[in-house]
Amino acid sequence: MIRRPIHPLPDTVIAVIAAGEVIERPATIVKELVENALDAGATEIQITLEDGGKQRLFIQDNGYGIPREELPLAVQKHTTNKIEQYSDLDFLQSYGFRGEALSSIATVSKLTVRSRTHQEDMGTELVVMHGKVGQPTSIGMSIGTQVLVEQLFAKLPARRKFLKSALHERKAILDTITQLSIAATNVAFTVTEQEKTLFYVPAEQSLVERLTYLFGEEFSQQLWPFQYQDTLLKVHGVLGSPQLARRGKPTQHVIVNRRPVSLPSLGTVVREAYGSSVEPKAAPSFILFLDIDPAQIDVNVHPRKETLQWQDESAVFQQLRTALGQHFQVQYQPPSNSPPLKVHDSGRQTLSELHSTLKSSAPTWYHALATKERTILQVHNTYLISETAEGLIIVDQHAAHERVLYNQFLELFHQQLQDRTVAELQPPMVIHLSPSFSNLLTANLETFTAIGCQIEPFGDQSFLIRTLPELLKEHHPQNVIESVLEDIANDVPLNGIDQLAHRTLAYLACRSAVKAGDPITQDQAQVLLEKLQHTSYAFSCPHGRPTIQTFSWHEVEKWFKRK
Secondary structure (H helix, E strand, O other): OOOOOOOOOOHHHHHHHHHHHHOOOHHHHHHHHHHHHHHOOOOEEEEEEEHHHOOEEEEEEOOOOOOHHHHHHHOOOOOOOOOOOHHHHHHOOOOOOOOOHHHHHHHOOEEEEEEEOOOOOOEEEEEEEOOEEOOOEEEOOOOEEEEEEEOOOOOOHHHHOOOOOHHHHHHHHHHHHHHHHHHOOOOEEEEEEOOEEEEEEOOOOOHHHHHHHHHOHHHHOOEEEEEEEOOOEEEEEEEEOHHHOEOOOOOEEEEEOOEEEOOHHHHHHHHHHHHHHOOOOOEOOEEEEEEEOHHHEEOOOOOOOOOOEEOOHHHHHHHHHHHHHHHOHHHOOOOOOOOOOOOOOOOOOOHHHHHHOOOOOOOHHHHHHHHOOOOOEEEOOOEEEEEOOOEEEEEEHHHHHHHHHHHHHHHHHHHHHHOOOEEEEEEEEEEEOOHHHHHHHHHOHHHHHHOOOEEEEOOOOEEEEEEEEHHHOOOOHHHHHHHHHHHHHHOOOOOOHHHHHHHHHHHHHHHHOOOOOOOOOHHHHHHHHHHHOOOOOOOEOOOOOEOEEEEEHHHHHHHOOOO
16 A cells, blocks of 8 residues: 555545534434424424435424524534533533534535524525535524435435435434433424324423323333432432333433433443342333533533543442432332241241241232132143233242242341341351352452351361351251352352342242242142232242233233234
8 A cells, every 4th residue: 555645634524524423324413403402492393204314304393593693603513502611511401512413414415494583573594505505595484493404425425325224214213202202301292204193292291191102001000200319419210110121122211411311331220229120131121310410421522422421420320329229128128017937947938838927918919819719720830820800820830939938038037137146057167169169259258247157268268157147057058158159150249238148048049949840739829829919029030030921801812813
């Protein structure tokens, strides 16, 4: 390759390169223009597409408009009414602020802008042909702004060929509008193509009303409200029930100071809070609004302002982690009306013994099943099938019994911790571990001690166990410890006492529960379902696997084409 001399790029090339950082596809144009409309106080925004936005985009709003004398400035680069000096970035409350959107769009397309303010009798139209600005002309129009984008990337065939099909580009636009409509529930949004309405939400909705419009009533009925406020931030929104968790792409939206952003680290914090209520590889659904001092964040780190940097992310997330932990504390503190559990030498509580611990009150969805004496059918010696007034239920007997025992073990364990009840081993027990397990145990000795396991190093890869929680003394301590260490090796490191307690008790519950393949009687099956409905997080086992699947009569009738 022949070396070329260094030289400055022409302004036209610089403009195209800069525009390419902001404008990638029709969806990014929609995002920039809709954000401008929201900054202008619009309460109605209409988007019209042609060929998924590749041929034509038209966006109209009822905001306060752009005065005639400012319109030629609006399409120039780095012109804005959002900030005047660098320090204004510390108090940013608007979506846009760089003054790049219109100029970037104008560089790579034919751009027509029409606008009128309430002080003007006529509107103004300005056409920019791939960076060449025309003369403004007067037109009749209502108050607000209209933007027409045509010939996108017409002079940049290399960029245009990277656009996807109309189907994909349309989906990207609808995803963008969905996100913005969640952030602005006071605004009506409409998207049409070929006179067909693709998207509509009315103005002045509550968050739940907006989510019902977007995702359906079944989704919104499985949302839990969440609020938190401290000195650093204010948070409100909704958390999805464990049944809304997905292995694929769950519904997750984060809005910081009115701005939708991508914040994977927050998703991790929320996922940790759900613990074992969702299966290991699934992620929960949530929509959270964070209000924070603008001086504590920097949104000027991405061309499209989709991410942000925190001045002290760890402090913010630690407070949020604490708040979420309090919200989900029932995960570690099952209902106090659950009776204590008596553990036998075999370490296995039978279903008939489980029956003797039940309260007389019947659970909600199980009530019809119990009182009408409907049959509970065991199939494959693994699953229990029965009916309720609403439809069919299928229960995994092992997962269900595992959840029941886990919650009972957990209640007893917390009581023993509160009473400082431990079993002193006489003589102390010596265990020998593999090199990897030995290193893991050494690194987590303080946490084991905190739950009542006094363990000391005792030579190469050997340890001396002096005390154990009362709950563990009837089980083989080395097996329990190795199982927990194996979990740690395959998962994330321990985050504290609750995680260690959870893993230890989940192991005990799994080993003590009725197994898949074990035949059980009608009475035992009925007892299990009754007890399950008095149990928190009844729809998943401690490892996150589902315990129950429900099918409404409507669904069953659809299977057989009756509906």
